[in-house]
Amino acid sequence: MELVKPAIGLIFWMLVTFSILVFILTKFAWKPILAMIKEREQTIENSLNEATKARYEMSQLVAKNEELLNQAKEERNQILHNAKEAAEKVKADILVKAQKEAEEKIQMAFREIEIQKKAAIVEVKNSVGIMALEIAEKVIRKELKSNNEQVEYVNKLAKESNLN
Amino acid sequence: MNYTPKTYFKHILTAAFIAVLASFSVSAFAEETAEKAETKTEKKFDAGKLIIEHISDNHEWHILGEGENAVAIPLPVILYTAKGFDCFSSGKFHHGEETVESKYKYKLLEENNHVVILNEAGAVDEVATAGIIDISITKNVATLLFSVFCLLWAFLSVAATYKKNPNQAPKGLQSFVEPLIIFIRDEVAKPSIGAKYEKFVPYLLTVFFLILFNNLLGLIPILPGGANLSGNIAFTMVLAVITFVITTINGTKHYWHHIFAMPGVPKPVLIILTPIEILGVFLKPFVLMIRLFANMTAGHIIALSFFAMIFIFGEMSTGAGLGVSVVSVAFTVFMGLLELLVAFLQAYVFTLLSAMYFGSALEEGHH
Secondary structure, three states, X not given: OHHHOOOHHHHHHHHHHHHHHHHHHHHHHHHHHHHHHHHHHHHHHHHHHHHHHHHHHHHHHHHHHHHHHHHHHHHHHHHHHHHHXXXXXXXXXXXXXXXXXXXXXXXXXXXXXXXXXXXXXXXXXXXXXHHHHHHHHHHHHHHOOOHHXXXXXXXXXXXHOOOO | OOOOHHHHHHHHHHHHHHHHHHHHHHHHHHHHHHHOOOOOOOOOOOHHHHHHHHHOOOOEEEEEOOHHHOEEEXXXXXXXXXXXXXXXXXXXXXXXXXXXXXXXXXXXXXXXOOEEEEOOOOOEOHHHHHOOXXXXXXXXXXXXXXXXXXXXXXXXXXXXXHHHOOOOOOOOHHHHHHHHHHHHHHHHHHHHHOOOHHHOHHHHHHHHHHHHHHHHHHHOOOOOOOOOOOOOHHHHHHHHHHHHHHHHHHOOHHHHHHHHOOOOOOHHHHHHHHHHHHHHHHHHHHHHHHHHHHHHHHHHHHHHHHHHHHHHHHHHXXXXXXXXXXXXXHXXXXXXXXXXXXXXXXXXXXXXXXHHHHHXXXXXXXX
């Protein structure tokens, strides 16, 4: 029975010392220790968060760089493409222009030829006229000699002065 | 080992402490042997008495020997009587052999280690004895003071280490206690109490480490240990009562409402339920008290029983005693290991249940 009978002395000392123990430990040990542990946990957590953030930012940066690079490439391609198109256009234009010019020149040449031809024909006509007149003069002068001979002569002349 | 002036100082202190203790016991021992060495009688070995003596409190710190030849550290006896405070060394009782004359004539009863007052005729004065309030520094009180001193030293130095190297990995004693502190905070207080857990963590930590330290101290059979403080009902009672007081003070309206009028229960049932709930309020700390007391005391009883077996068989024949001693030691080692587990387990259980009671008291109405 002695075992389960709490002794007043021990209860007294237990109350006194335990209260002091709780008080001192709480004030000078548990609160600072818990605060420090919490602070350290927060520091670690913050560091980890920051690391994650930095890693994320890094990846963002890399992605951005890649994007920029891709953009630059695309732009370059665009420029090249545009340049090619422009060149193509210029080439086509030049060709068209050259063709047009050539055609114009040909036309001009044709017209020149035509003019020349007409002038030549006029000249030929004039020459033929003059020749005809000369022939006629000569015929007339011959007619005065013989009729038969005249016809023959005219034919002969005509043959001689066959146009073209 | 690195000898700095500080460690030297510590060693000197320790040596001085041991020397003081030794001088007490040696003087007591010397007196004993000088007085009655030859009146020794053959006594039958009483296992029950031995065990009860070991697990109960004592006015002196018994180390070895028995009866008048015992080597023990005398502890101060402090009595509050009708004539005021009375204080003397328990060594004056000479292990209960002699009476002490002070304001009264005191005698130490052998059967229960109580101090009683004798009247003129030499018989126990029941009236005066009933008036004694014995607040002596007994073996358990000395152990309590020792453990409080150790805990203060340990945790104040740990706190100093924390302040010295903030945000550093723990080292030394710090790395041993930190997991326990975090365990109590995160696995005991936080889930059991809830959002307002922080206010209770210091108390829970103190209880946990005090019980754990004393459980472990109880496993050591010689000097700093040997007492059965955490298996003493007064010790567990004070802790349980403090837990009860904290629970009661922090009880919310919801908590009391649940005790006196459980919501959703018909009125006639409440007549039965409410007394049970009220009983439960007191039963919880009571169970807390009994659990720790019974567990620790049982451990001590078992270990002592194994040792007592050696002497019981030894009385039959020396050979039987030797034979049994091998088995006893093996079993005691096994029990010691089991007790080591129990020491941690019981400290944890007491803390966890305290936290759960706080949690139930703080619970706000939401089901």
